[in-house]
Amino acid sequence: xxxxxxxxxxxxxxxxxxxxxxxxxxxxxxxxxxxxxxxxxxxxxxxxxxxxxxxxxxxxxxxxxxxxxxxxxxxxxxxxxxxxxxxxxxxxxxxxxxxxxxxxxxxxxxxxxxxxxxxxxxxxxxxxxxxxxxxxxxxxxxxxxxxxxxxxxxxxxxxxxxxxxxxxxxxxxxxx
Ligand code: IMP
Ligand code: MG
Numbered sequence: 436x437x438x439x440x441x442x443x444x445x446x447x448x449x450x451x452x453x454x455x456x457x458x459x460x461x462x463x464x465x466x467x468x469x470x471x472x473x474x475x476x477x478x479x480x481x482x483x484x485x486x487x488x489x490x491x492x493x494x495x496x497x498x499x500x501x502x503x504x505x506x507x508x509x510x511x512x513x514x515x516x517x518x519x520x521x522x523x524x525x526x527x528x529x530x531x532x533x534x535x536x537x538x539x540x541x542x543x544x545x546x547x548x549x550x551x552x553x554x555x556x557x558x559x560x561x562x563x564x565x566x567x568x569x570x571x572x573x574x575x576x577x578x579x580x581x582x583x584x585x586x587x588x589x590x591x592x593x594x595x596x597x598x599x600x601x602x603x604x605x606x607x608x609x610x611x
Contacts, residue, residue, distance in 0.1 A: 437607055439597070440597065441598060447606045449588060453605070458492045459466040460489065460581055461489055463579060472531050473532060475498070476522065476526065476534065480503065480593070480601070481537065481601075484579070485534055485535075486534045502521060504517065526554055527555040527609065533547060536563070537554045537563060538567070538577050540571065560578040564582070564593075566582070569585070582606075587608045590603065591605050592605070592606070
């Protein structure tokens, strides 16, 4: 268990379980891009850990690009999306795999996906480390999912609560 500002989080997914699943996911993803150039677009900040594990699990060459959109404050998504680091124009004509830490309402990923399409990517798919299917309000489920989880707030493996928990190697879930 870890605590921060009076909130307690219990372990949901161990580092070793995550390692196994991310390697499986990389193999699954690779099959879709055989013989094609691939650009992984990492959505900062939360997906920096997932992206680094995923791209290193690939047995192939991959380009990595970054973008940052803020949509989220405290424990609830705000629904308002602000561009902080835009999707680079250099994705035009490329197969793009968006790497996201977690899809909750789906609002953020839908927004980023539409920007990637507007910038003329050759194809767009989404890989999300975590997915809360019961919370999805918009768009379709991610093409590739590490783990489906319940509606509870989680931290670790890149994800934070109020700046806390990004460097935890396991996933922890808010108690109650
Ligand atoms: P959305 O509701 O799908 O738009 O989620 C937007 C963003 O909120 C995600 O990419 C995460 O960065 C963050 N987020 C959503 N749920 C959680 C959570 O349980 N823990 C930490 N961050 C979260
Ligand atoms: Mg995110």
